[in-house]
Amino acid sequence: MRDLVFRAIFQNEFRKDSVEAILEEVLGKEKSDSIRRDVERYVKGIYENLDSIDSKITSCLxxxxxDRLSLVDKCVLRLGTYELLYEGDVPVQVTLDEAIELAKRYGTDNSGKFVNGVLDKIAKQFAAEEKWRL
Incomplete structure (x- = not known):
């Protein structure tokens, strides 16, 4: 699911299509209604809260x-930050692990470590306490 969210927000950085058109393309082969709903909720949530998300990321860089970050790193950080702040039922460690894997898969050799360091700071400063106990 996170991979699909990443692909949608990454493509949105390059394309002039609407987010809805990008989601339609990214989700074209996805058969699970649950995954489709989750991806749509995440992407919508990221863009609805983008200023706050970017502000939190910037404060931890x-x-x-x-604007100097690679697009891969920026999109993974936006996804991870959104999940840390707005998805109350996802444990912090799950968010960090999944974001690191995305960064390693799509980024540079250093992306995993970089994303881990920034998201760890964001989690410690801004994530709800109960997310640490899940």
Whole structure:
């Protein structure tokens, strides 16, 4: 599911199509209604809260700015930050593990470590306490 969310928000960085058109394409072969709903909720939530998400990411970057990040790293961080802040039933460690795997799969050799460091700071500063106990 996260892979599909990542693909949708990554494509949105390049294409002039609407988010709905990108979602339709990304979800074209997905048969699970549950996964389709989750992907749509995540993508909608990311864009509805983008300013807040980007602000949290920016506050946890050291010697970097959001516009200097690779697109892969930025999209994975947006997805991970959204999940940490707005999906109350996902444990912090699950979010970190899944984001690191996405960064390793699509990013550079250093993307996994970079994403881990930034999301760990975001989780410690902004994630709800109960997410640590799930």
């Amino acid at each position: 050291e010697n970097w700015t959001l």
